[in-house]
Amino acid sequence: MAEARMIGQSSVSRIIAHVTLIIGILIVAFPIYYTFVASTHSLQTILRPPLPLLPGREFFANYYQALFGGIGQLGGVTVWTLLLNSTIVALGIALGKIFISILSAYAIVFFRFPLRMVFFWLIFITLMLPVEVRILPTYKVMVDLNLIDTYAGLIVPLIASATATLLFRQFFLTIPGELVEAARVDGAGPWRFFKDILLPLSATNIAALFVILFIYGWTQYLWPLLVTNRNDMNTIVIGLRKMISFADADTPWHLVMVTCILSIVPPVLVVVFMQRWFVRGLVETEK
Template sequence: MVEDRRLGDAIAYVILTIGVLIVAFPVWLTFVASTWDASTIINGKLPLWPGPYFLENYHRILFIGTSGTTREPVAGMMLNSFIMAMAIALGKIFISVLSAYAIVYYRFPFRMAAFWIIFITLMLPVEVRIFPTFKVVSDLNMLDSYQGLAVPLIASATGTLLFRQFFMTIPDELLEASRIDNAGPFRFFKDTVIPLSMTTIAALFVIQFIYGWNQYLWPLLVTTKDSMQTIVIGIKKMIVTSDALTEWQLAMATAMLAMLPPVLVVILMQRLFVKGLVETEK
C-alpha cells in the first residue's frame, strides 16, 4: 500500500512558505524604504510598495555619497569590501590546502602535534587577540591598507580541518598510481588532489567570502581614512545620533547593496557549495 503523502507535503510547503515570508519581509521593507524620500520614512507613513526615488537614491549613494559622518560614495566602500573578502577567501584557501596536504601526505616529526596546534587556534579568534594583532599591524605600517585589512584574518584552522578531512577520504590507490607514473608530490597535488577538491574549495570560498565581507570590528580598528572603510563600517557611520539627521533612505539603499555580493556568491556557487559540504562529511 502506497502511503498518501500529499497532505504532509502540503503542510510542509505551507510552513516553508510562512518561514520564507517571515525572513523576506524585513528585506522587502528595507528595499521599499530605499525607494522613498526621508520625510516619508521619518513620518512613519512608509507604504508597502516601492516609491519613485529608486534611481535618485541609488545613484546618489553609489556615486555621490551622504551628508552624514561619512561622505564617501558606496561604490568605493563596496570595492574595499570586495578586495578584502576576496583576499581573505583566496588566502585562506591557499594556506589551508597546503597545510592540510602536508599534514595528510607527508611524514615528518610532530606532524599531528602541528595539526593540533593549528586546531587549538580556533579558541583564539581575532576578537580575543585584537590588541597584539593591531600592534603588529601598526608596527608594520599596514594601517589604512588592504594588507592590514586582510592579512591578519587569512590564517584559518577551520579550512585546514576541512581539507584534512576531505584528503583523508581520497583512496590510497590514487597515491600509489601516481608513484607508479613517476609523479612527484607537486604533480600529485596539482593533477589529482586539487581537481578532486574543487567542491570543497568552492564551499570554503563561499563561507570565507561572506566572513570577510561582513567583518566589522577589525576594519573599524585598522582604517582611519574614509577612502579605506568597508561598506559595513559605512552603514554604521550613516546612522547618526539624531534620527532626524539620518538619511534613512540612503542607509537602507546601502544595506541593500551590502547584501547583493554575498547573495550572488551563494546563488552562483550553491550547487558546488552544498556538494562540497556533503562530500567533506563522508
C-alpha cells in the same frame, strides 16, 4: 481504501509543508522587502510614518546619489568605494584562507617530517583563540608594519584558518593510498600530484568553503573598525554604522536603506552562482 487514505494523508502533509515553507519565507523576506521599499522613498517620507508598503518614485535618485554622488556622513565617499573595499577584503580572506589551509593540510597528510602532528595540533588549538583574544598584539604588529588603512592590514591577520585546515586534512585522509602510489609510479612529483590530482578532487570542498569564507570576510566588523581610519578604506559594514546617527533627523535613512540593499547583493550572488557546488561540497559522501 487504505491506499486512498495514504494518498490523502500524503497530499495534506505536502500542503502543510508548503504552507509552512511559504510562511517562513515571508517572515524572512519581508524585512528585506521593507528595506527595499524604504530605499525608494524620500527621507521625509521615511521620517513620517507609517511607511508605504509599495515602492516610491525616488528609486533612481536615491541609488544614483549613493553610488555616484557620495554620502556626507562618510566625507563624500560613495557606496561603490565601500563595495569595492568589502569585495577585495572578502575575496582576499576567502582565497587566502583556502590557499594556506589546503597547503597546510597537504603537508601534514602527505609528508613525513619531525613534529608533524605537533604542528597540526598547534593549528587546531588556535580554534580556541578568536580574533578578539589576540587583537591587541595583532594590532600592534599592524602598526609597526605601517599596515593601518591598507588592504593588507585588513586581510592578512584573518587569512589563517584552523577550521579549513582541519576540513582539508580530513578529506585528504580519505584518498586511497593506491592513488598516491600510482601517481608516484607514474613519475608525478609532489607539485604535480597536488595540482593534477588533489586540486580537482577538492573542487567541491573548495567551493563550499569559498562561499562560507566569503560571507565571513564580507561581514567582518571589529577588525576593519580597528585598522581603518580613512573613510575611503572603510568596508560597507563600517560605512553603514558611520551613516547612522543618534538623531533620526541627522541620519540619511533613504541612503542607509540603499546601502543595506546593495550590501546584501554580492553575498547573495556568490551563493546563487555557487549554490550547486556549495551543496555538493556539503553533502557529497562518496569521496
